[in-house]
Amino acid sequence: MPTQFSKKKVAIPAANSSAGKSTTSPTSFKKPRIGSAKSRKRDIPEGVWTKCPKCTTLLIDKELDANLKVCPRCAFHFTIGARERIHSLVETCSFQEMDADMLSVDVLGFTGVAAYTDKLDEYQKSTGLKDAVITGIGQISKHRVALGVMDFAFLGGSMGSVVGEKLTRLIETATEKSLPILIISASGGARMYEGMCSLMQMAKTCGALAYHAKSKFPYISVLTNPTTAGVMASYATVGDLIIAEPGAMIGFAGPRVIKDTTQSELPAGFQTAEFLLERGLVDAIVARRDMKERLSSYLDFLMEGVRQRTAG
Numbered sequence: 367m368p369t370q371f372s373k374k375k376v377a378i379p380a381a382n383s384s385a386g387k388s389t390t391s392p393t394s395f396k397k398p399r400i401g402s403a404k405s406r407k408r409d410i411p412e413g414v415w416t417k418c419p420k421c422t423t424l425l426i427d428k429e430l431d432a433n434l435k436v437c438p439r440c441a442f443h444f445t446i447g448a449r450e451r452i453h454s455l456v457e458t459c460s461f462q463e464m465d466a467d468m469l470s471v472d473v474l475g476f477t478g479v480a481a482y483t484d485k486l487d488e489y490q491k492s493t494g495l496k497d498a499v500i501t502g503i504g505q506i507s508k509h510r511v512a513l514g515v516m517d518f519a520f521l522g523g524s525m526g527s528v529v530g531e532k533l534t535r536l537i538e539t540a541t542e543k544s545l546p547i548l549i550i551s552a553s554g555g556a557r558m559y560e561g562m563c564s565l566m567q568m569a570k571t572c573g574a575l576a577y578h579a580k581s582k583f584p585y586i587s588v589l590t591n592p593t594t595a596g597v598m599a600s601y602a603t604v605g606d607l608i609i610a611e612p613g614a615m616i617g618f619a620g621p622r623v624i625k626d627t628t629q630s631e632l633p634a635g636f637q638t639a640e641f642l643l644e645r646g647l648v649d650a651i652v653a654r655r656d657m658k659e660r661l662s663s664y665l666d667f668l669m670e671g672v673r674q675r676t677a678g
């Protein structure tokens with residue numbers, strides 16, 4: 367019923383408008399209302415704003431970008447791309463990317479609901495990335511740092527052979543050059559398209575980190591929303607310092623699986639950064655706008671420790 371009514375409202379002014387605009391009939395009253403609705407739409411075209419999932423405020427994308435993808439109203443931390451993240455952390459022009467052209471190979475010839483090669487093509491086009499991590503050496507304040515940043519937009523930040531290999535090479539370079547390591551995770555876990563080859567990246571990255579730990583140079587792990595499964599169960603949670611962004615979901619299996627398996631109610635806030643801070647897995651929760659400054663002071667502290675040990 368209401369749809370029929372509104373259709374009539376649109377049709378009538380269109381027919382009458384040419385006959386006499388100046389008359390104050392109900393039809394001429396309705397027409398400007400339709401027009402003004404259109405101009406409002408023109409002011410905020412679609413794809414230019416984003417609704418905050420926490421406070422439901424409509425946020426202009428440009429303003430959201432300028433605020434490092436954090437809601438100015440409720441401080442909800444949206445997912446941020448790897449390149450934007452690197453840009454927000456390192457000194458201008460200091461980042462030298464490593465293994466930028468390393469590409470995933472479809473070792474299993476995976477075909478299912480979607481072929482792996484098609485998925486790779488699709489995500490390479492949509493993100494402009496080659497795979498789900500960017501690695502390289504950059505400078506944060508006065509410290510040169512081996513930096514690895516995952517991008518959730520590429521196949522859910524899943525860890526395949528390329529992610530594992532790029533991170534391992536980064537860690538080995540850091541050990542060789544006596545640099546601290548900073549890895550920022552955002553991942554749904556291991557990449558199922560690569561089966562076993564994906565799972566072995568957990569051991570490979572952790573093996574390289576164990577060698578790095580022997581060198582006494584620090585490794586800082588930053589967990590962002592979400593950091594789960596195989597990534598959470600390997601390099602993301604073996605940092606000398608483990609930092610999380612506010613509200614980040616961090617866990618191994620999903621809450622529903624745990625609830626079904628344990629047959630018990632899960633505590634409030636289960637698998638959030640705040641929950642894990644209380645229980646000691648996370649050392650600090652740092653808001654995105656403070657991240658660079660805090661990382662810089664952590665590096666000051668940790669690198670001074672290294673300096674004193676090597677001097678002594």
Ligand SMILES: [Zn+2]
Nearest residue numbers: 418421437440
């Ligand atoms: Zn919000």
